[in-house]
Amino acid sequence: MTEKIICPYCEKALTEKYYCISCQKDFGVAARHSEEGTLPDYQIAQQDYIDNACFHFLKEFVPISHWDIAQISIIRDALISVLIKFHNKKEYDLYPWLLEPEDIVST
Numbered sequence: 001m002t003e004k005i006i007c008p009y010c011e012k013a014l015t016e017k018y019y020c021i022s023c024q025k026d027f028g029v030a031a032r033h034s035e036e037g038t039l040p041d042y043q044i045a046q047q048d049y050i051d052n053a054c055f056h057f058l059k060e061f062v063p064i065s066h067w068d069i070a071q072i073s074i075i076r077d078a079l080i081s082v083l084i085k086f087h088n089k090k091e092y093d094l095y096p097w098l099l100e101p102e103d104i105v106s107t
């Protein structure tokens, strides 16, 4: 068993330099931020973009509604599901998460 970070797109283990060979993508910036427990600014901005879009959508129907993450997260989950299922988007691009090492069985 070794601890490795998994590619957020294809779920294969990244190299020591946080590179996914299958996707040919470098996750170095995100992985190093994850070690500090934070996302890079551009990923925080992406999360804010989605949450704000959900809040504006809610306000279309309830103009007096206030920012409530419980309500926003329900809309967000539905929106993300639609974007993935019907529009071929990647969850990690829409709403990125921390890349934390996981125990994987080495082969």
Ligand SMILES: [Zn+2]
Binding pocket: 007, 008, 009, 010, 011, 012, 020, 021, 022, 023, 024
């Ligand atoms: Zn990958």
